[in-house]
Amino acid sequence: METLVVDHPLVAHKLTTLRNKDxxxxxxxxxxxxxVTLLAYEATRGVRVAPVDIVTPVAPTQGVRLTDPQPLIVPILRAGLGMLDGMIRLLPTAEVGFLGMVxxxxxLEATTYAERLPADLSGRQCYVVDPMLATGGTLAAAIDFLVKRGADDITAVVLLAAPEGVAALEKELEGVDAPVRxxxxxxxxxxNEKGYIVPGLGDAGDRLYG
Ligand code: PRP
Incomplete structure (x- = not known):
């Protein structure tokens, strides 16, 4: 599993305000x-594209377009919904599947209460979005769903991660064939002892949706 911490002053600036309890x-x-839009820019660096011929007002040239099947964005309800629009802005042709987990x-165990994913995810690049990777249990269960359906490339986009959760996720993914980022x-x-990320930002779901 590869972990990328997006190191950018705008990300740090916005995150600081997000963390503030006021x-x-x-x-x-x-x-x-x-x-999310800033993170999505980095998260989609490996999105699959194919060459395409076009003609500009001046001359023919070659560019690229996203290949089919289009990527799948999977927000984890409920807090992940707050990240969906930001992802869609960069990937407007993506499909969206939903996982409800609490x-x-x-x-601190995650259970699934809703699932609406395409039945066959073979050859799909999947982008799971959820603000928090705390113990990693939620993300591990979500990735398990996607891999069982055939997803072969998974990127999780989160706002905050805890080192314990990343380590646990890495362990859970031993033996999983699909690359995970x-x-x-x-x-x-x-x-902390309650499974909250420290310093964190509190409960993202509550802060988004009350
Ligand atoms: C939070 C968060 C993640 C999960 C992270 O959701 O949005 O989904 O906890 O915790 P973990 O890494 O320890 O599994 P929560 O269960 O509070 O549900 P909500 O999004 O409906 O608020």
Whole structure:
């Protein structure tokens, strides 16, 4: 598994306001959306393209276009919904599949309560979006869904990751054939005893949707 921390002053600037406990919900939504667009730019660096011939007003030339099947974006409900528009802005032809997952705040185990993904993901590049990679349980379960359906290339776009969660995810993915990448705006210090990312930004779902 490859982990990329996007090192860019604009990302750091927006993330700082996002973390601030005094940032209100509408500003939080806007900043999360803006951050995703910046992260998506890096996350899609390996998106598959094919050559295409076009003619400019001046001369014929060759360019590229996204290849079929189009990428699949998978927001993990509910907080991942706050990242969907930002991804679609950069990948307007992508399909969207949904996974509803919730973490039990006592056991920290993730359970799935909704699933609406294409049945066959063979040959698909998938972009899973969820603001937080805390223990990694949610993302591990989501990736398992995608791999079982045949996805062969998975990128998780998160706003914050905890080192413990990244290590746990790496372990979970041992033996998984598909390449998996995690793109994050920051790698925080640790998880606390409640499984919250420290310093983190609190509960992203609550801050987005109340
Ligand atoms: C949060 C977050 C991730 C998950 C991360 O969701 O959005 O999905 O927890 O935790 P993990 O890495 O320890 O599994 P939550 O379960 O609070 O649901 P919500 O998005 O509906 O608020």
């Amino acid at each position: 940032t209100d919900s509408s500003t939080f939504r806007r900043l999360a959306d803006e951050l 973490r039990n705040e006592e056991t 995690v793109v994050t705006a920051a790698m925080d210090e640790k998880l």
